[in-house]
Amino acid sequence: MTTTDRSGRVIDRHRLLARLQELGExxxxxxxxxxxxxxxxxxxxxxxxxxxxxxxxxxQVRVDRIGNIYGLxxxxxxxxPVMIGSHIDTVxxxxxxxxxxxxxxGIEVLQTLIQRRERLRRRVIVAAFTNEEGVRFAPDLLGSxxxxxxxxxxxxxxxxxxxxxxxxxELQRIGYAGETSPWELLPGVFVELHIEQxxxxxxxxxxxGVVEAVQGHSWWxxxxxxxxxxxxxxxxxxxxxxxxxxxxxxxxxMRRASDAHVPNVATVGTMTLEPNVINIVPGRATFxxxxxxxxxxxxxNAERQLEEGLRELQGMGLxxxxxxxxxxxxVRFDAGLCALxxxxxxxxxxxxxxxxxxxxxxxxxxxxxCPTAMIFVPSHLxxxxxxxxxxxxxxxxxxxxxxxxTVLRLASDAGGRDGIAGI
Ligand SMILES: [Zn+2]
Numbered sequence: 001m002t003t004t005d006r007s008g009r010v011i012d013r014h015r016l017l018a019r020l021q022e023l024g025e026x027x028x029x030x031x032x033x034x035x036x037x038x039x040x041x042x043x044x045x046x047x048x049x050x051x052x053x054x055x056x057x058x059x060q061v062r063v064d065r066i067g068n069i070y071g072l073x074x075x076x077x078x079x080x081p082v083m084i085g086s087h088i089d090t091v092x093x094x095x096x097x098x099x100x101x102x103x104x105x106g107i108e109v110l111q112t113l114i115q116r117r118e119r120l121r122r123r124v125i126v127a128a129f130t131n132e133e134g135v136r137f138a139p140d141l142l143g144s145x146x147x148x149x150x151x152x153x154x155x156x157x158x159x160x161x162x163x164x165x166x167x168x169x170e171l172q173r174i175g176y177a178g179e180t181s182p183w184e185l186l187p188g189v190f191v192e193l194h195i196e197q198x199x200x201x202x203x204x205x206x207x208x209g210v211v212e213a214v215q216g217h218s219w220w221x222x223x224x225x226x227x228x229x230x231x232x233x234x235x236x237x238x239x240x241x242x243x244x245x246x247x248x249x250x251x252x253x254m255r256r257a258s259d260a261h262v263p264n265v266a267t268v269g270t271m272t273l274e275p276n277v278i279n280i281v282p283g284r285a286t287f288x289x290x291x292x293x294x295x296x297x298x299x300x301n302a303e304r305q306l307e308e309g310l311r312e313l314q315g316m317g318l319x320x321x322x323x324x325x326x327x328x329x330x331v332r333f334d335a336g337l338c339a340l341x342x343x344x345x346x347x348x349x350x351x352x353x354x355x356x357x358x359x360x361x362x363x364x365x366x367x368x369x370c371p372t373a374m375i376f377v378p379s380h381l382x383x384x385x386x387x388x389x390x391x392x393x394x395x396x397x398x399x400x401x402x403x404x405x406t407v408l409r410l411a412s413d414a415g416g417r418d419g420i421a422g423i
Contacts, residue, residue, distance in 0.1 A: 024096030033093030038131035057111035063178025080188020087132030095389020144365035199382025209376030216330030228283030243282030263293035334371035
C-alpha cells in the first residue's frame with residue numbers, strides 16, 4: 001500500500017460531490033425529487049453517465065446479461081477481485097444519495113487508484129447493480145440476486161413490470177443487455193458504501209457506521225372474518241367483530257415489539273374493515289404486518305406468536321387466514337472484514353460505530369457470494385427515499401476516503417476468504 005496520506009483527504013471530493021449532484025439531476029421533477037425507476041429511459045441516462053465517468057477514469061467497462069455495469073482495473077492476479085458498488089435506480093420522488101453515493105464514490109476510488117498508479121495485487125471492480133429498489137420490477141436487489149444465484153438469470157429476464165414491460169426487453173431497449181456472464185467477475189470480497197437512511201449516526205455525531213448485519217423481514221397479510229351486524233342492536237357479548245379482533249391482535253403484536261423486542265420492530269401498515277360503515281359491526285378485517293429483526297430465531301418467535309394470536313381468535317368463533325407475502329432471513333456480514341473497517345477508520349482518525357442495517361441492500365445478496373460488509377455515513381435526521389435526503393459533503397468525502405483505504409488494503413492481499421479473515 002503506497003497511500004500514506006493520513007489526512008483523510010485522499011479522494012477528489014469536488015469531483016465526487018459534482019458527480020453526485022449531476023447524477024441527481026437525471027429524472028428530476030419540479031417537486032425537487034427525482035424518479036429513475038429501473039430500466040426506464042431515465043435509468044438509461046444515468047447508466048450512460050456512469051459508463052462515461054468509468055471510461056474517463058480509465059477503467060474497463062463491462063455490462064453483464066442482467067444489466068449490471070462494472071468498471072474494472074486490473075491487478076497482478078485475476079482471481080478473487082475486490083468489488084465495491086451499489087445501485088443508481090431510485091424510488092419515485094427520491095433523494096440524490098441513496099445507492100448513487102456508493103457507485104459515484106466507487107468510481108472516485110477507481111479513478112484515484114488509476115491516477116496514482118497504485119500497484120494492485122488484486123483486480124478492483126466497481127459495480128452498479130440493476131433494479132435494487134424493486135419498485136418497477138419485483139423482487140428487489142435483482143442484479144445482485146442473479147449474481148448470488150438466488151434468482152435464475154432466465155427467470156430474472158422474464159420478470160414483468162406492472163406496466164407490462166419485461167426485464168429482458170427493457171434491457172435490450174435501453175442498450176444494457178450485456179454479454180458478460182454475471183458470474184465471470186465474481187468477487188473475493190465485497191464492500192458497499194451507503195448512506196445510513198436512519199437517524200443513529202447523525203444523532204450520535206459519529207461519521208462512520210460499520211454494518212455488522214442486515215435485518216431480516218417477514219411480511220404477512222392477515223384476514224379475520226366474523227359477522228357484520230347492526231351496531232345498535234347487537235349486544236357486545238353476541239358479536240363476532242372482525243375489526244375489534246384485528247385491532248386487539250395488532251396492539252398485542254406492537255406491545256411485544258416495544259416491551260420485549262420480539263421482534264426489533266413490528267408495523268401494521270395497512271388495515272381495511274368491511275363493510276367500513278359507521279353503524280355496522282365489521283364482518284371482515286384485512287391487515288398487513290411487517291416484522292424485522294437481525295436474529296432469525298426472534299423473527300421466528302414473532303411469527304409463532306402471530307400464529308398463536310390467530311388460533312386464539314379462532315377459539316372466539318372468528319375465521320382467520322394468514323399469508324406470508326415476503327421473507328428475507330437476516331444476514332450477518334464477515335467478522336474479519338468488519339474488524340478491518342473499524343481498524344482503518346481508527347487509522348484515519350474517524351470514530352466508528354458498529355450497527356445494523358434496517359433497510360435491504362445489494363450487500364446482503366453478495367454476502368452469499370463472498371466475505372462482505374458495509375460502511376454507513378450519516379443521513380441528516382435519518383431522512384431517506386425523500387428529496388430531503390441529505391448527507392454533509394464532509395461526511396460523504398470521509399466515507400469515500402475510508403472506502404479507498406479499504407480497497408487499497410484488500411487489493412494488496414492475494415488471498416480469498418482466508419486472506420481477509422486473517423487481517
Ligand atoms: Zn440503496
